[in-house]
Amino acid sequence: MTSPKRLVVLVSGSGSNLQALIDACADPAYGAVIAAVGADREGTFGVERAEKAGIPTFVHRVKDYATRDEWDRALTEDVASYEPDLVVSAGFLKLCGPRFLEAFPGRYINTHNSLLPAFPGMNGPGEALAAGVKLAGATLFICDSGVDTGPIIAQCAVPVEDDDTVDTLTERIKEAERAQLVASVGRMVRDGWKVEGRRVRLG
Numbered sequence: 001m002t003s004p005k006r007l008v009v010l011v012s013g014s015g016s017n018l019q020a021l022i023d024a025c026a027d028p029a030y031g032a033v034i035a036a037v038g039a040d041r042e043g044t045f046g047v048e049r050a051e052k053a054g055i056p057t058f059v060h061r062v063k064d065y066a067t068r069d070e071w072d073r074a075l076t077e078d079v080a081s082y083e084p085d086l087v088v089s090a091g092f093l094k095l096c097g098p099r100f101l102e103a104f105p106g107r108y109i110n111t112h113n114s115l116l117p118a119f120p121g122m123n124g125p126g127e128a129l130a131a132g133v134k135l136a137g138a139t140l141f142i143c144d145s146g147v148d149t150g151p152i153i154a155q156c157a158v159p160v161e162d163d164d165t166v167d168t169l170t171e172r173i174k175e176a177e178r179a180q181l182v183a184s185v186g187r188m189v190r191d192g193w194k195v196e197g198r199r200v201r202l203g
């Protein structure tokens with residue numbers, strides 16, 4: 001068996017997507033290990049989950065640096081020091097700068113809670129509800145310099161129910177999103193991937 005691929009996961013919040021990856025990585029057949037978890041703020045449940053699992057963690061807060069560029073450099077250096085094959089933004093609420101994107105070309109991915117290109121940004125489920133769409137969902141994509149604009153790796157849809165609130169829809173999306181993240185990252189680390197223009201091919 002080839003050695004497992006190394007993931008660095010970035011979080012800002014509850015880290016339920018991270019937890020799904022931690023659980024998946026417990027099986028050696030999954031093909032990945034989480035080398036480190038990074039955050040942009042103190043006290044996240046995501047970092048707590050990592051600590052509980054014995055995974056090294058680091059925190060870089062933008063406000064602790066004189067410029068955004070210095071923050072980006074510190075984050076890039078810390079992530080790079082763990083020599084990741086794949087960097088996963090799992091609810092990481094920061095846009096990384098050009099240095100970061102250049103350090104991990106085609107291997108920095110993000111999961112977003114809408115069916116992109118619809119509803120990019122911070123309020124995917126709320127905007128889906130407001131727009132009255134009947135299908136919502138999640139998108140896994142390769143990050144570029146835009147907000148939720150990169151080439152799409154995978155998407156999954158869930159129904160929008162008549163009595164949904166932002167909370168109920170968000171939870172339904174997150175359940176599908178976690179499964180998609182685990183399945184897609186697993187395929188990426190085991191079978192590889194190719195990016196041709198806007199199209200991503202697994203395997």
Ligand code: GRF
Nearest residue numbers: 014015016017091111112113
């Ligand atoms: C995910 O739904 C992601 O799409 C959004 O934030 C959520 C993160 O959830 N950007 P968690 O921290 O993994 O629980």
